[in-house]
Amino acid sequence: MKRLLLAGLLVAAPLRAQQGPASPALLAEIDKRTAAIVDKVTAWRHDIHQHPELGYQEKRTAALVAAHLKSLGMEVQENVGGIPGVVGILKGGKPGPTVALRADMDALPVTELVNVPFKSTVRTVYNGVETGVMHACGHDMHTAMLMGTAEVLAGLKASLPGTVKFLFQPAEEVPPRGGAQPMIDAGVMQGVDGVFGLHVGPGPLGALSFRQGAISAASDGFRIVVHGKQSHGAAPSRGVDPIVVSAEIVTALQTIVSRSVDLGAAPAVVTVGAIHGGLRENIIPDSVWMIGTIRTFDPAARTLIGQRMKTLATNIAAAHNATAEVTVDLGYGSTINHAAMVSRFSPTLKRVAGTAGAQESKTASMAGEDFSRFAELAPGFFFNLAVSPVGTDLKTVASNHSPLFQGDDKALPVGVRAMSTLALEFLTSGGIPRVP
Known part of the structure; x- marks a missing residue:
């Protein structure tokens, strides 16, 4: 009932005056600032990958995230919802709507078989069986990219017309409550006018894909x-x-x-x-x-x-x-992408993807996502970023949750640019109209 009331309050929010598209100068600044921190984002990704933590246990990862957000001068909330959730709040220099950007931080009970220099050697006991722990679903990339996005947008604070909430969520892999619901119960979606999230997976390096309506099961x-x-x-x-x-x-x-x-x-x-x-x-x-x-x-x-x-x-x-x-x-319910969000902001993905391409998927994924819960409370847009290394046989490439799953670092700046640009364009456009 609490969630339904909150959803009703959000839907009944007054319409915001539509402003205009982000200026070419600001878009160019996002590209410039992203290029300048690629090495930092890559280092974060390697560190998180080498020290994976299962759902509700992401204390080290959460501490890394919180320290970074604090260094950017943000208001930071830790242990949100009684779990290792982290929220960073960036208030722009001008009034405007509020946009939320979400990344999940948890790993899986999988023994890594990919021989990379930052390979996980962490062990645990899960369901009574000793096993390895691995970021086999790419959440290490999600977290590192949103940390990079936070740095890019913090550098543009004076030019932002509105507020950005950075939601670093534990336990996406732990239904039925996952990490989204405790954070929602703690109020992280109050006042949010739109929410974006992404997920990495196999496919041509740097390509983006999206879908209106149901995108996950x-x-x-x-x-x-x-x-x-x-x-x-x-x-x-x-x-x-x-x-x-x-x-x-x-x-x-x-x-x-x-x-x-x-x-x-x-x-x-x-x-x-x-x-x-x-x-x-x-x-x-x-x-x-x-x-x-x-x-x-x-x-x-x-x-x-x-x-x-x-x-x-x-x-x-x-x-x-x-x-x-x-x-x-x-x-988790099916993740539903808001029609107006996809219509207005999918051109942003096409511009960011460049020659790698961004296209609408014809079919939804059978994967589940507790991003669905955020998207129930504000118009949501969830999209996918392909991260397979160049030269990979895409017909036989290992999928998410496989011990052979591998994400290429070269995809990281694409994710940072995508999330940064979506947030900027959402704010400068005044968000999307709500139906009272």
Whole structure:
């Protein structure tokens, strides 16, 4: 209810007088200032990449960010939302709207296999298993680029007609609350008239892509625990084998999308990401657990999949004299790009991308993003930056979340210029009209 009331207050905000486009001199100054700090941005990226931190644990990264923002003379808020969130507030020299720029800071429980000089060697225990920690989704690049953007815009403070909020968010990879919701609950979106974010991924180095409407899927998590009866592996008839039951459930879950969901309305995905049961070869365990993700765009499909999952799992288990507990956690909604934001500011991306190109994507990504929560409270524009090294075979390149994912430092100034220019043009244009 609190979020709905806040959304209502934002939508009801008075219209701002439209000003004009940013001057060529200011745009040129952004390019100049970006070029001057490329080495700093690259060093930040390498440092963050070499010291990755999982969601809600980003204390070192947050301290690095906060120290930099303070050095720029900004008002800085730390531990926002009771988590390692950082907000920097840059008040321009002239009155105007408020724009928010967001970057996520968390890494993943992935052991890095890319041999770069700044390779991560950090280890942790995750879900009871020892593993490496890696920025396998490019959040190290996101953070470094927004730090660079903060420096560029701070240098233009006197010329900015309005306010810039820099949102450095933890725990994007930790649904269902993630890092966005605690920061929103702490009030970071109050007074914000528009919000921008970007995500890196495979593709031609420096290319930008965007989409009006849904650009990423709703992302929900599920957990299924199958309870059987433990027995000797040589005497399965004396027990109830939860591994066999779980195998049937995993197979049956794949029929939900293929046989129960109207794929003509929108795509959907059900993935089992982890399954565990037993300790040795000749003992049938008493239980098995599995976890996974559900990705949808259609609200009806989102509800249906959760219902069908519970029906299939519990009835398959019952048919084998086992039981199944099914929990579905509603996570992030679909990220919706505001039509007027895309219409007005996509030409900015085309200008920034230059020969690398910027184009509208025909399809949305099945990836999930808690940027969706920021975009529910102010007109949002989320776009993608391709970071594959030149010469990479784009047909076989490793995707985000792979231990082989690699981002080229040469893409960093493109992201800095894009975010800096979008913020400047949003402010100089007076934002976009709101419908009361």
